[in-house]
Amino acid sequence: MAQDIIDHNRFVLSRVITMIESNKEEHRQKGSEVGYPDIAFWAIPDMRMKILDVALKVMKQRNYRNPARSSIRLGISGPPGVGKSTVAVIAVDPSSQISRGSILGDKTRMNDLAAHPNAYIRPCATGGSLGGLSQHTDEVVLLCETAGFDVILIETVGVGQSEVLVSEVADMFILLLPPVGGDELQGIKRGIMEAADLIVINKADGDLKLLAKKAQSECRSALQFLRGGAGHKWWKSDVLTCSAQTKEGVNDIMSSIETYWKLGDESGDLRLRRGKQRASWMWRKSKEDIVKMLEDCELVTKRAEELEVELRQSEKTPRWAAKELVKVFMKTGKDL
Amino acid sequence: MAQDIIDHNRFVLSRVITMIESNKEEHRQKGSEVGYPDIAFWAIPDMRMKILDVALKVMKQRNYRNPARSSIRLGISGPPGVGKSTVAVIAVDPSSQISRGSILGDKTRMNDLAAHPNAYIRPCATGGSLGGLSQHTDEVVLLCETAGFDVILIETVGVGQSEVLVSEVADMFILLLPPVGGDELQGIKRGIMEAADLIVINKADGDLKLLAKKAQSECRSALQFLRGGAGHKWWKSDVLTCSAQTKEGVNDIMSSIETYWKLGDESGDLRLRRGKQRASWMWRKSKEDIVKMLEDCELVTKRAEELEVELRQSEKTPRWAAKELVKVFMKTGKDL
Missing domain, CATH: 3.40.50.300 (P-loop containing nucleotide triphosphate hydrolases)
Structure with a gap:
């Protein structure tokens, strides 16, 4: 696939970009279920990472840093x-x-x-x-x-x-x-x-x-x-x-x-x-990752549901509720 | 101060908004050092939270939810x-x-x-x-x-x-x-x-x-x-x-x-x-908080410096480096 890109195959280029951009868990899930090729590809762990590694190698040979x-x-x-x-x-x-x-x-x-x-x-x-x-x-x-x-x-x-x-x-x-x-x-x-x-x-x-x-x-x-x-x-x-x-x-x-x-x-x-x-993309991506982890964390979403009720009923501010969510999330780090 | 706002004192309103918006640790630091009133105020922990609590109470009495x-x-x-x-x-x-x-x-x-x-x-x-x-x-x-x-x-x-x-x-x-x-x-x-x-x-x-x-x-x-x-x-x-x-x-x-x-x-x-x-502001703020914690975390910034060098020298992608940062950050949750 990486070789296809190097060979200027824009059909493969398009498919790989679509994969790189897809962020949805459901795509991956569905992909492996129905076997739709573009998406099933996603089910292979780290595949996109590997394509990027190859791309980076090619570009280095072409003097990417210059x-x-x-x-x-x-x-x-x-x-x-x-x-x-x-x-x-x-x-x-x-x-x-x-x-x-x-x-x-x-x-x-x-x-x-x-x-x-x-x-x-x-x-x-x-x-x-x-x-x-x-x-x-x-x-x-x-x-x-x-x-x-x-x-x-x-x-x-x-x-x-x-x-x-x-x-x-x-x-x-x-x-x-x-x-x-x-x-x-x-x-x-x-x-x-x-x-x-x-x-x-x-x-x-x-x-x-x-x-x-x-x-x-x-x-x-x-x-x-x-x-x-x-x-x-x-x-x-x-x-x-x-x-x-x-x-x-x-x-x-x-x-x-x-x-x-x-x-x-x-x-x-x-x-x-x-x-x-490259350094600022590292930071940018790490922030995106951590936010996504917060959103996906089960303990956090469960606590959020409770907090939404509290926000309607009590005199608590969204700022206070946010701090609660962060506390719950950070504790999950223990288990890593 | 909250009473001043209720009384339509727009000078106090402006000062409180400035405080609410200030996000800089240095402001707080400086405030307590030089005693500049607007900023020194910040040094009192949770003061802004308290003003917001009072504001919320007042608005509830005025039928805020309607x-x-x-x-x-x-x-x-x-x-x-x-x-x-x-x-x-x-x-x-x-x-x-x-x-x-x-x-x-x-x-x-x-x-x-x-x-x-x-x-x-x-x-x-x-x-x-x-x-x-x-x-x-x-x-x-x-x-x-x-x-x-x-x-x-x-x-x-x-x-x-x-x-x-x-x-x-x-x-x-x-x-x-x-x-x-x-x-x-x-x-x-x-x-x-x-x-x-x-x-x-x-x-x-x-x-x-x-x-x-x-x-x-x-x-x-x-x-x-x-x-x-x-x-x-x-x-x-x-x-x-x-x-x-x-x-x-x-x-x-x-x-x-x-x-x-x-x-x-x-x-x-x-x-x-x-x-x-209110629920979506809770989420928004919690994401902002977690990102700020990541940026401010000493272990993370230290690892980031090493990774920047690696990004220049090796074939690693920013995406890989980002995952490294997140890993380091999540481990800090252990100590909470």
């Missing part, structure tokens, strides 16, 4: 309707050195891209509490790299936590914003602007062009008060405008990405960044 | 720039029965509202991993009710998890959307539309009016495939359009809210909803 010699991971985020899909499609334009001239023709839309033999589009299940990003995104990215894709775009909707998470799986995080004024920019959280390596104001065409330029200078002055670009010495986050419609400004974005890539590789920082990302 | 006899909690969400503040200000218009004729004159903007003696605006710290909503939002709402506010608007930016959370603290959850087409609507997550008791397409004026009407009918047909309105028997989620500028459609929204309120109270469902919300 991003310039593996793939480019671009994270793209922004509120709904800002034009992420359009801008992302332009970003893998074949005229650019970055895409290694392999992916796209001009005027391609996301739907056309999906049908292209050299592209693979995967809407990812967001699952639990990770705010728009799957808890397995790092593993999905690893699998796509193993399958030999050069450019990996990780796109999330929404202005919230997911952007910060995207910056934890991407080599470069691009925040796309609509041409809005200062008041509305304040609604965009500090942490997201700080995490952005590049901010792009889209829709800078027609009536909105002036507004976009104004938003650009407001964003720029806001950036001066933030750390910006995750605080690289070799990179200062900038704000650019573009129009996905007229293509104006797109070349500037492309060359900004290329410069970032070059400088980040030379400084060794992109390699370091990937190392740090 | 929403119609306490306050109205309206949750409002939507992407940045959709006009949440404007629409929310209109929603507490004095001409409406709901606001009990006490809060606002016409054409009030959020800034004017902040200065109004009968209004209290509190930007809440979002803190950890709750995606735009504070983990103490339920307690802040309780305190505001204790202080006697009739209408409580809980507003979050972003299309993500925070909306679903807002629906867990509000009696009615209103999702505000811009007038965008079907493609872009797909970027809005199912769960959010399902959680909405009412969807409002704002900016239905001028050039955008036609687009808004189109978005309305697309949203309506999307809703047919979803459960909608948290599956009440007495309520079917609807999609309305409005213009915060021309005020067109605002009356329909107001009467939709009033109908919801009336039917929800009569059916007893709003009371049940608050009970369920």
Whole structure:
């Protein structure tokens, strides 16, 4: 199976990603009962772990720790309707050195891209509490790299936590914003602007062009008060405008990405960044695991039922009840 | 202090909310060292718990479990720039029965509202991993009710998890959307539309009016495939359009809210909803607590440092390392 992925078999790639993402005990149960192949696979313990091990080995041979010699991971985020899909499609334009001239023709839309033999589009299940990003995104990215894709775009909707998470799986995080004024920019959280390596104001065409330029200078002055670009010495986050419609400004974005890539590789920082990302995924996953254990713990769910009654009848607060649950849970550690 | 809140002292209200929201050990430490009053308060163990207990007692006397006899909690969400503040200000218009004729004159903007003696605006710290909503939002709402506010608007930016959370603290959850087409609507997550008791397409004026009407009918047909309105028997989620500028459609929204309120109270469902919300806050807080314990556990952080090195050097995945951390953490339960 791992070999199939290495051989660029995207049917197997899809199946493995589905398995990696499935989190439901019932899937595993049902899988072993009815023998449905995709799911029964789950019944084999640690199988997904093994595939990932092989993937990691392959990528190490391909110099996984040196991003310039593996793939480019671009994270793209922004509120709904800002034009992420359009801008992302332009970003893998074949005229650019970055895409290694392999992916796209001009005027391609996301739907056309999906049908292209050299592209693979995967809407990812967001699952639990990770705010728009799957808890397995790092593993999905690893699998796509193993399958030999050069450019990996990780796109999330929404202005919230997911952007910060995207910056934890991407080599470069691009925040796309609509041409809005200062008041509305304040609604965009500090942490997201700080995490952005590049901010792009889209829709800078027609009536909105002036507004976009104004938003650009407001964003720029806001950036001066933030750390910006995750605080690289070799990179200062900038704000650019573009129009996905007229293509104006797109070349500037492309060359900004290329410069970032070059400088980040030379400084060794992109390699370091990937190392740090692996550490933060370790933490993220351990938190998800512990929460899942709490939810699944029988003693805890039993006590929770009692507490729900108490919450209705007595003057106890949810905060107090929460502490009770944690106490019950931690005691189960004794038996391990 | 609790008495001050009951007496509508908003200075004390602000201080207590700040305390409730503060999560930092260092604040507590520093507080007891330098004797800064707001923070030193924190050093007294369980003080915040006690204030909440008193608040809960007061609200019970005021028939807390019967929403119609306490306050109205309206949750409002939507992407940045959709006009949440404007629409929310209109929603507490004095001409409406709901606001009990006490809060606002016409054409009030959020800034004017902040200065109004009968209004209290509190930007809440979002803190950890709750995606735009504070983990103490339920307690802040309780305190505001204790202080006697009739209408409580809980507003979050972003299309993500925070909306679903807002629906867990509000009696009615209103999702505000811009007038965008079907493609872009797909970027809005199912769960959010399902959680909405009412969807409002704002900016239905001028050039955008036609687009808004189109978005309305697309949203309506999307809703047919979803459960909608948290599956009440007495309520079917609807999609309305409005213009915060021309005020067109605002009356329909107001009467939709009033109908919801009336039917929800009569059916007893709003009371049940608050009970369920308390249970889900218990779970939410217990998860936050357990994650914080994991992060703060010395044995875990020590092992994490070793694992970070292993992740850089070996072929181990972050997923494997996460399991190691959880194992170390659960063993600490033995000593409790």
